[in-house]
Structures are given as C-alpha cells and as structure tokens.
Amino acid sequence: MDESSYWVLRCGNQFFVVDGGQSGKTFPLGAAADFCDPTTALRIGDWQGRPCLAAEIAGPPDRVAGELSLLRPLYGLAGAEAFALAGRASELLDWQRNHRFCGHCGTPTVKKSDEFAMVCPACGLLAYPRISPAVMVLVGRGDELLLARSPHFRPGMFSALAGFVEAGETVEQCAVREVREEVGIEIAGLRYFRSQPWPFPNSLMIAFFADYAGGEITPDPSEIEAAGWFPRDALPPLPDQASIARHLIEAACRAGMR
Numbered sequence: 110m111d112e113s114s115y116w117v118l119r120c121g122n123q124f125f126v127v128d129g130g131q132s133g134k135t136f137p138l139g140a141a142a143d144f145c146d147p148t149t150a151l152r153i154g155d156w157q158g159r160p161c162l163a164a165e166i167a168g169p170p171d172r173v174a175g176e177l178s179l180l181r182p183l184y185g186l187a188g189a190e191a192f193a194l195a196g197r198a199s200e201l202l203d204w205q206r207n208h209r210f211c212g213h214c215g216t217p218t219v220k221k222s223d224e225f226a227m228v229c230p231a232c233g234l235l236a237y238p239r240i241s242p243a244v245m246v247l248v249g250r251g252d253e254l255l256l257a258r259s260p261h262f263r264p265g266m267f268s269a270l271a272g273f274v275e276a277g278e279t280v281e282q283c284a285v286r287e288v289r290e291e292v293g294i295e296i297a298g299l300r301y302f303r304s305q306p307w308p309f310p311n312s313l314m315i316a317f318f319a320d321y322a323g324g325e326i327t328p329d330p331s332e333i334e335a336a337g338w339f340p341r342d343a344l345p346p347l348p349d350q351a352s353i354a355r356h357l358i359e360a361a362c363r364a365g366m367r
Contacts, residue, residue, distance in 0.1 A: 113138065113159050113160075114138070114139070114140070114141075114159060114160040114161065114162050115135075115136045115137070115138055115156050115157070115159050115160070115161045115162070116136055116137050116138070116139065116141075116143075116144050116145075116161075116162055116163070116164065117136055117153065117161060117162070117163040117164075117194055117195055117198040118136075118137070118144055118145070118163070118164055118165075118166045118170070119163070119164075119165055119166065119198065119199065119202055120165075120166050120167070120168060120169065120177055122179065122180070123177035123178055123179055123180075124177065124178055124179075124180060124183060124195050124198075125137065125166065125169055125170065125173075125175050125176070125177055126175055126176060126177075126178055126183070126186065126187060127173060127174065127175040127176075128174075128175070129187070132188075133186055133187050133188065134178070134183070134186040134187040134191070135187060135191070136156065136161070136187075136191065136194075137170070137173050137175060138159070139173070141162070141164075143170060143172055143173065144164060144166060144170050144173075145164040145165070145166055146164075149164055149165065149205075150162045150163065150164045151163045151164070151198070151201050151202065151205065151225075153194065153197050153198050153201060154194065154197065156190070156191070156194055161194060163197075163198035163201060163202055164202075165202055165206070180192075180195055180196065180199060180308065180309075181309075181349075181351055183195050184349070184350065184351035185349075185350075185351075189351075192351060193306065195308075196306055196307075196308035197306065197308070199308045199310070200238055200239075200240075200306075200308050200310070200311050201225060201238055203310060203311065204225070204227075204236075204237075204238040204239065205220065205227070208227040208236040209227075211229035211231065211232060211234050211236075212234065212236065213229065213232055213234045214229065214231050214232045214234075216229050216230060216231040216232070217230075218230075218236065221235075225237065225238055238311070239311050240311055240312075240313050241273060241274075241311050241312050241313070242273070242274040242280065242312070242313045242315060243271055243272060243273045243274060243307075243312045243313065243314055243315065244271065244272060244274065244280050244283045244284045244287060244314075244315050244316075244317060245269050245270070245271040245314050245315070245316040245317065245353065245354060245357060246269060246270050246271070246284045246287065246288050246296065246299075246316075246317050246318075246319050247269040247270075247302075247316070247317070247318055247319070247357050247358060247361055248269075248270070248288065248294070248296055248319050248320070248321055249318065249319070249320060249321065249361060250320070250321035250338060252340055252341055252342075253338040253339060253340055253341070254338070254339055254341060254344070254358065254361060254362075255269075255270070255292065255294075255321070255326070255336065255337070255338055255339075256268060256269065256336070256337065256339050256344070256345065256358075257269075257270055257291065257292060257328065257333045257334075257335065257336035257337075258333070258334050258335050258336070259332065259333065259334060260334045262334075263346075265345060265346045266345070266346045266347065266348065267335075267339070267344075267345045267346070267347065268347065268348050268352075268354045268358075269316070269354050269357055269358065270287060270288055270291050270292065271287070271314070271354075272286075272287035272290070272291065273312075280315050281299055284296070284299055284317055284319065285299075288319070289324075290329060290332075291328070291329050291332055291333050291336075292326050292327065292328055292329070292333060292336050293324055293325065293326060293327035293328075293329075294321065294322075294323065294324035294325070294326060295321075295322040295323045295324050296319040296320060296321065296322050297319065297320050297322040298318075298319060298320035298322075299317050299318075299319050300317060300318045300319070301315075301316075301317055302316040302317060302318060302353075302356075302357050302360065303316060303353070303356075304316065304353070305352075305353035307352075307353070314353050316353050316354075316357045318357075318361060326338075341361070341362045342362075344358070344362070
C-alpha cells in the first residue's frame with residue numbers, strides 16, 4: 110500500500126480520527142502496516158490528493174494519537190467530504206464482511222480485483238454492495254410545508270416524509286404511495302431536488318418537492334408520531350446539516366414551492 114495513504118479505520122461502529130489542526134479532525138496518514146492487515150484493506154477513492162483506504166480494526170492504533178467517533182458526528186468534526194468518505198467506507202466494509210460466503214451454495218467467496226464484487230469460485234454468483242433506494246418528499250401547500258416526526262427522532266424534531274422503494278416500483282410511484290400511507294394525503298407536481306448516499310446502513314436518499322393535492326392529514330401511528338402544516342417562517346427543530354432533509358427544507362424556504 111502507498112506510504113502516503115489516508116486510512117478510514119472502523120472500530121466496531123466508530124471511526125478513528127486524528128487532530129488536523131485548524132481544519133478539524135482528519136483521517137490518519139501512513140502505511141498499512143501501521144494500522145491493519147493490508148490484504149483486508151479496500152481502496153475507496155482519494156482524499157486531499159492522496160489515496161484513501163478503508164479497513165476494520167480491533168482497536169485504536171497504538172502508534173498514532175487519535176480518538177474514535179461515531180459516523181454521523183464526523184460531519185461536524187471533519188466536514189462533509191470526510192463524512193461522505195467514511196459513509197462509503199462503512200457500506201463497503203459491511204459488504205465485504207456480510208458476503209464472505211456465497212448466498213446460493215455456501216462456498217467461501219473471494220473479492221474481485223477489478224470491481225467491488227465478491228464472487229463464488231464454485232457457482233460464479235456475484236454479490237455487489239447493497240444499495241437500498243428511498244424517497245424523501247417535502248409537500249408544500251401555499252406558504253406551508255408538511256413535516257412529520259418519527260418516534261425515533263430526537264425530541265421536538267420534524268422532517269420531510271420518507272420511505273423505501275419497493276420491488277417493481279418507480280421512485281415516483283414510491284413517493285405517492287409513501288405520502289398516502291404515512292399521512293393519508295395525495296400529492297401532485299413531483300419535482301426532483303437531489304440525492305444523497307445515506308450509510309445508515311446502505312440507503313440512497315432521492316429527494317423531491319411535491320404539491321398538496323387533497324386529503325386530510327391522518328398519520329399512520331406505526332410510523333408517524335405527529336404531522337402537520339408549518340409556515341415556512343415558523344418551522345420546528347429540523348434535522349442536522351448532515352441530512353439531505355435539512356437541505357431540502359432550507360431550499361424550499363429560500364425558493365418557495367408555489
């Protein structure tokens with residue numbers, strides 16, 4: 110491995126970071142021998158002009174001073190790019206760990222050298238990293254936005270509606286279905302905002318604006334604790350900046366959704 114590589118090291122469900130001075134936290138720089146078994150490392154891209162590799166570790170490295178951080182706080186500690194790299198590392202390390210054996214015949218798999226795929230040497234089955242697409246929909250009605258909260262949100266926080274795409278379903282169909290199922294209303298005028306990899310554990314969030322088209326808010330109690338219309342200038346506590354939900358809501362407030 111390159112002596113000047115950055116290393117995204119996961120220990121349990123935390124990541125090892127070091128002090129980067131005024132720039133905040135950063136990933137350690139060094140050779141594979143300083144951190145892990147080189148044969149288990151994954152090249153996940155580049156960062157700050159250097160190769161970036163990821164690996165699982167049993168505990169913090171002895172030779173380097175640093176600390177462990179959960180994934181989501183890395184957004185504030187090290188910045189959006191570091192958060193994205195750690196998220197990519199998390200998904201790929203999960204994939205490597207979870208596909209050590211063929212799901213068809215049980216034979217130990219091997220990692221292909223030319224792509225992210227685990228291949229079965231016996232039957233040839235390929236296992237690629239899992240990605241679970243999910244839609245997020247922010248519904249507007251005049252100067253109001255429809256926001257809801259799940260029971261697992263932090264106290265007081267509301268967000269846009271979201272749900273996973275089902276087999277055989279388009280993202281547009283999913284958006285209509287999820288809004289109807291979660292709060293009982295109909296939508297129209299679906300407009301794409303942007304997407305975000307969301308490594309909790311392996312989602313791809315696809316965010317939309319939509320217009321209210323009818324119905325009364327009737328929350329599904331199995332998923333939604335509360336939901337309502339909020340004026341754009343009087344919103345409740347929102348998700349943090351790491352989430353595309355925050356950017357979706359802020360974009361709606363800046364531009365309007367008429």
